[in-house]
Amino acid sequence: MNETPTRVYAEIDLDAVRENVRALRERAPRAELMAVVKANAYGHGAVECARAAQEAGAAWLGTATPDEALALRAAGIEGRIMCWLWTPGGPWRQAVEADLDVSVSGMWALDEVREAARAAGRTARIQLKADTGLGRNGCQPADWEALVGAAVAAQAEGTVKVTGLWSHFACADEPGHPSIKLQLDAFREMLAYAEKEGVEPEVRHIANSPATLTLPESHYDLVRCGLAVYGVSPAPELGTPAQLGLRPAMTLKASLALVKTVPAGHGVSYGHHYVTSGETSLALVPAGYADGIPRHASGAGPVLVGGKVRRVAGRIAMDQFVVDLGEDQARAGDEVVIFGDAERGEPSAEDWAQAAHTIAYEIVTRIGGRVPRVYLGG
Numbered sequence: 001m002n003e004t005p006t007r008v009y010a011e012i013d014l015d016a017v018r019e020n021v022r023a024l025r026e027r028a029p030r031a032e033l034m035a036v037v038k039a040n041a042y043g044h045g046a047v048e049c050a051r052a053a054q055e056a057g058a059a060w061l062g063t064a065t066p067d068e069a070l071a072l073r074a075a076g077i078e079g080r081i082m083c084w085l086w087t088p089g090g091p092w093r094q095a096v097e098a099d100l101d102v103s104v105s106g107m108w109a110l111d112e113v114r115e116a117a118r119a120a121g122r123t124a125r126i127q128l129k130a131d132t133g134l135g136r137n138g139c140q141p142a143d144w145e146a147l148v149g150a151a152v153a154a155q156a157e158g159t160v161k162v163t164g165l166w167s168h169f170a171c172a173d174e175p176g177h178p179s180i181k182l183q184l185d186a187f188r189e190m191l192a193y194a195e196k197e198g199v200e201p202e203v204r205h206i207a208n209s210p211a212t213l214t215l216p217e218s219h220y221d222l223v224r225c226g227l228a229v230y231g232v233s234p235a236p237e238l239g240t241p242a243q244l245g246l247r248p249a250m251t252l253k254a255s256l257a258l259v260k261t262v263p264a265g266h267g268v269s270y271g272h273h274y275v276t277s278g279e280t281s282l283a284l285v286p287a288g289y290a291d292g293i294p295r296h297a298s299g300a301g302p303v304l305v306g307g308k309v310r311r312v313a314g315r316i317a318m319d320q321f322v323v324d325l326g327e328d329q330a331r332a333g334d335e336v337v338i339f340g341d342a343e344r345g346e347p348s349a350e351d352w353a354q355a356a357h358t359i360a361y362e363i364v365t366r367i368g369g370r371v372p373r374v375y376l377g378g
Contacts, residue, residue, distance in 0.1 A: 092116035127164030251340035269314030
């Protein structure tokens, strides 16, 4: 983009992405790093962030859906890419032909990827996922023997190669939670069984961003880092980005659309949940929940205007919200920082998460498609 947008835009610092990848690699020096770029790189831009992460030494990229992974290949992204959220009838053959590593959690998936491999005349790279206690995707311990046996048989016939064994934590963002040890124990047992049966994985992995930062014993051969790649703390309990050696990559900015003086007792926005206490200046920020600004942060979301952090006045609407400036002066066109880097005195994604009673993952990921991304350090 040649010109900076004027309404609202997300400034993405790719140098911060690179720095964060390097910092995370230092946390797990004996493991390779997978940069997770699912959900448009948590709202930051999948292709651009994937390239930046690879430049900083990420050996793997990860996506949730196969379509996300195939889009990376279509953009010319090379190297190892893994995708793990499949449904029956998914684009298995395209994934095999694109040399993706695909996750298999059950027999139906193994059957479909074997069929796709035969149709493509190629060997599919698969990674078996163990449900060690999260209770979402993955194979239960009771079914692991059957899945491993079928995968070993498929490998013998040449339709698949088992490149990885993996799992996912439920509570790694809560240091000391008893489920962490239970899951690690279960993972060790399930790894040992698969390897006894002849599986020789290239990578074994269970560590997500929080585990990468706090659980060295979970690093194995590969760590999967998502939110931390983008410089946002995966949990307040673990520390701020700066305390974790990370730097936020996204700064969400807007330009004031209008500044006007209103009298005391004037209602502001839908429902009049905010009423002015005296004559005051109201500033209109032209961004709303259609752009990903959480409506649940109405009356609480912080923004930086004129060098001061202020709170949203009243309801956040679909396209706009209001800030009460009091006696301070501003004018249409002045810059607003909705969130960015706390080290610069700006509100953070975590501040908005607390205001909306959610998590920082949701704040950055939900920034919508009509918000242009402007890339720095490309």
